[in-house]
Amino acid sequence: MRIGLKAGAAEMKPIVVRELIKEFGELRAVDSVSFEVEEGEIFGLLGPNGAGKTTTIKILVTLLKPTSGEAFVAGNNVLKNPGAVRKNIGVVFQDTTLELDFTARENLDFHARLYGMSKEERKRRIEDVLSLVELSENADQLVKNFSGGMKRRLEIARGLLHVPKVLFLDEPTLGLDARTRRRIWKYLEEFRGDTTIMLTTHYIEEAEKLCDRVAIMRKGRIVAVDRPEALVKRLEGERVMVIAESAEKLRSALKGFSIFERNGKLEIFVNSAEQFIPKLFEIARANGVNIEEVSIKRASLEDIYVKLTGGEV
Ligand SMILES: Nc1ncnc2c1ncn2[C@@H]1O[C@H](COP(=O)(O)OP(=O)(O)OP(=O)(O)O)[C@@H](O)[C@H]1O
Ligand SMILES: [Mg+2]
Numbered sequence: 146m147r148i149g150l151k152a153g154a155a156e157m158k159p160i161v162v163r164e165l166i167k168e169f170g171e172l173r174a175v176d177s178v179s180f181e182v183e184e185g186e187i188f189g190l191l192g193p194n195g196a197g198k199t200t201t202i203k204i205l206v207t208l209l210k211p212t213s214g215e216a217f218v219a220g221n222n223v224l225k226n227p228g229a230v231r232k233n234i235g236v237v238f239q240d241t242t243l244e245l246d247f248t249a250r251e252n253l254d255f256h257a258r259l260y261g262m263s264k265e266e267r268k269r270r271i272e273d274v275l276s277l278v279e280l281s282e283n284a285d286q287l288v289k290n291f292s293g294g295m296k297r298r299l300e301i302a303r304g305l306l307h308v309p310k311v312l313f314l315d316e317p318t319l320g321l322d323a324r325t326r327r328r329i330w331k332y333l334e335e336f337r338g339d340t341t342i343m344l345t346t347h348y349i350e351e352a353e354k355l356c357d358r359v360a361i362m363r364k365g366r367i368v369a370v371d372r373p374e375a376l377v378k379r380l381e382g383e384r385v386m387v388i389a390e391s392a393e394k395l396r397s398a399l400k401g402f403s404i405f406e407r408n409g410k411l412e413i414f415v416n417s418a419e420q421f422i423p424k425l426f427e428i429a430r431a432n433g434v435n436i437e438e439v440s441i442k443r444a445s446l447e448d449i450y451v452k453l454t455g456g457e458v
Contacts, residue, residue, distance in 0.1 A: 159220075159310060159311050160181065160188070161163050161181050161215075161217040162178055162179055162205070162216045165178045165179070165214035166176075166211060167197070167201075167204060167209065170269065175200050176364070177214070177366065178197070178214075178367050179214075180360055182311075183357075184341060186268075186336055186341055186357045186386075187341045188342065188354070188358055189344055189346060189360070190202070190343065190345040190362060191345070191349065191360070192345075192452060197364075197366050198345040199345065202315050202345065204223060205218055205223060205230075206218075206231070207227035207231060216397070218230045218234060219310040221268070234309050234313060235306070235307065235313070235340075236313045237303075237314040237315065237317055237347045238315050239299055241296050243288050243296060246289060248288065249283055249286065249288060249291070249299050252303065253271045253274065253299075257306055259306070265347065271284075271306070275302060277305070277335070278298035278299065278301055279298070280298055280299060294322065295322050297321060297325070297329065298412070301332060310340065311340070311342075311343065312343070313344070316344075316346060317329055317344055318346065318351060344356075349446050349450050352373065352446060356373060358373075359373050359446070361453050361454065363454045363455070368454070369453055373446045376449045377444050377445060378446055380449045382415050382417065383417065383418040383443070384413070384414055384415075384442045385412070385415055385441055385442075386410045386411070386438075386439070386441075386442060387425065388409070388411075388437045388438040388439075389411065389429065389435065389436045391434050394432055394433075395411060395428075395434045395436075396411055398429070399413065399425075403415075405452075412448075412451070413425075414448070
C-alpha cells in the first residue's frame with residue numbers, strides 16, 4: 146500500500162543525512178556530509194578537534210540550522226518538523242545542562258514533565274533510569290555536590306527517560322576515569338538493538354568497543370564510514386614504531402613513507418615490516434641517526450584514524 150506514497154517515518158532509517166553543509170561565515174564546518182544510521186545501531190562519529198562533529202549533531206537535534214542539505218531523524222525532517230524530531234530524541238551534551246540546585250530526582254522529574262509524562266509513568270521511569278546508572282542511592286542529593294562522573298551518568302539517565310527512538314551523545318565519557326567510562330559503555334550496551342545511538346568520542350578504543358559502525362570526519366568531511374573491523378582491514382600492512390635520537394632527521398630521511406609522530410615515537414605504515422626494518426637501519430646509518438628502539442604493532446582502529454586524519458589528535 147505504500148506504492149506512490151512519499152517515504153514516511155515508518156520506512157525511513159532513524160538517521161538520514163544528505164549533502165549536509167553548515168557554514169559559519171567563511172568557514173565550512175560541515176562540508177557535504179551524507180550518511181545513514183540503521184535501526185538499533187550504535188554509530189560513532191570520530192575526528193580531531195574542529196572536524197565538525199558537534200556541529201553535525203547540533204543540526205540533527207535541531208539546535209542549528211544547516212546552510213543546505215537535508216537531515217531526517219526518526220523519520221522527521223529536522224528543518225520542517227523540529228518539534229517531532231525533539232519528541233523522539235534524547236540528547237547528552239558535553240557541557241552539563243543539569244540544574245545544579247535541584248536533586249537528581251528533581252532534575253529527572255522536571256524533564257519528564259516537559260515531555261508530558263503522566264505521574265505514574267514519571268515515577269516508574271525515574272526509578273528505572275536511576276537504577277540503570279546506579280544513582281538510586283543519590284537520588285535525593287543536590288546535583289551540585291555530584292562528581293563529574295555522577296553528573297554525566299545523571300545526564301545519560303535523563304537522555305533515556307522518555308525512551309527516545311534516537312539518543313545523541315556528544316563526548317559522553319570525556320574526562321571520566323577509566324572505570325566510569327566502562328560503566329557508561331555498559332549502560333549504552335544495554336540499549337544496543339533497541340535505541341539507535343549516535344555518539345562522538347575522542348577515545349578510539351571506546352568507538353572500537355562500542356560502535357557497530359563509525360564515521361571518521363576531517364575538516365567537515367566524512368573520510369570513511371564502516372564497521373571498525375572493516376576499517377582496520379583497509380589498513381593493509383603493519384605499523385613499525387621507532388624511537389630514535391634525532392627523530393626529525395630520520396623523519397625527513399624517510400620522506401615518501403606513510404609516517405606519523407606520536408608520543409615522541411615515529412610510526413611508519415608499511416606493507417611488510419620484515420622488509421622495511423633492514424631498510425630503516427640503512428637509511429638511519431646513512432643519515433647518522435641512532436635508532437634506540439624498533440617495534441611492530443598490529444593495526445587497530447586508532448591506526449586507521451591516525452592515517453585518515455593525518456595524525457592530528
Ligand atoms: N557557532 C559557531 N560560530 C562559528 N564557528 C563555529 C561555531 N560552532 C563551531 N564553529 C567552528 O566550526 C568548526 C567545527 O566545530 P565543531 O564544534 O563541530 O567541531 P568538533 O568536531 O565537535 O570538535 P571537538 O572535537 O573539539 O569537539 C570549528 O572550526 C569551530 O570553530
Ligand atoms: Mg565537539
